[in-house]
Amino acid sequence: MKLYYKPGACSLASHIVLNELGADFELEKVDTATKRTESGADFLEVNPNGYVPALELKSGDILIEGASILQYLADQTPSSTLAPANGTLERARLQQHLNFVASELHKAFGPFFSGRDLSAEEREVAVANVGKKLSNFENILSDGRNYLLGGDFSVADAYLFVVTNWTNFVGIDLGTWPNVQAFLKRAAARPAVQASLKAEGLLN
Ligand SMILES: N[C@@H](CCC(=O)N[C@@H](CS)C(=O)NCC(=O)O)C(=O)O
Known part of the structure; x- marks a missing residue:
């Protein structure tokens, strides 16, 4: 998994949850002013809305919107206490x-x-x-x-x-x-x- 982030921005919440879970992940910093990532990629191709966080999954799928990313991450480890079970x-x-x-x-x-x-x-x-x-x-x-x-x-x-x-x-x-x-x-x-x-x- 790769988390596109900006230091201290709301993407930090997804970063914290990845660390709480002990997940295997990479980080890629985004300059949200120029819409370029630190590797020189066009961030608008990752998230056309131009904002972080964006999570790239191993499948290549991109998930955006912090609240969705946070819940998706927690749900990958149902034994974690980071999110109660769905439907409750x-x-x-x-x-x-x-x-x-x-x-x-x-x-x-x-x-x-x-x-x-x-x-x-x-x-x-x-x-x-x-x-x-x-x-x-x-x-x-x-x-x-x-x-x-x-x-x-x-x-x-x-x-x-x-x-x-x-x-x-x-x-x-x-x-x-x-x-x-x-x-x-x-x-x-x-x-x-x-x-x-x-x-x-x-x-x-
Ligand atoms: N609706 C989005 C909002 C994300 C958001 O506001 N991201 C800010 C950082 S906290 C950002 O990247 N701003 C730069 C920009 O919009 O150009 C979410 O909840 O994930």
Whole structure:
């Protein structure tokens, strides 16, 4: 398998899950501005939408969309605790969290990554919007659970980790969301997370 990624981007969640599973995989870095991969290939031939993550399977099939890739990877090892069995309420709950991270929290960071400087007012609106979405997870984690589904780290936690970690890059203080802050620290300490951050050049 080959994961097309950009350092620190949402593709990091798939990278973390590959490492959590101990999977055999290669990485290929993508410059999403030029749409070229590090080997010089045209990334638009891999994903015509031009964004990471994209997963190339041994068969040559390409899977895109982070939430699909994460679940596909977990399902390759049914004994793993990264995703509950298909058809169960727990699996639907996992999908609820994945969808919220993708369509609500991830998208709320859009203004920060627009490539232009935000005015003070625009920044205030964008920070408030991220905060509103973080509160969803603050509430879920407020019963003392370690991870979104309860005890075990799941693929939704990998995605939530990556996106909440962006608060460090855009200067949002997580002090208002102490349970999310503790979650971030807990997830960051996982060996698979550390290995992925290191491989993407995000740790010294
Ligand atoms: N709907 C896609 C969105 C992926 C996405 O937003 N990727 C970003 C990085 S986090 C990207 O590659 N942006 C570069 C671009 O769109 O040119 C998914 O959920 O996988």
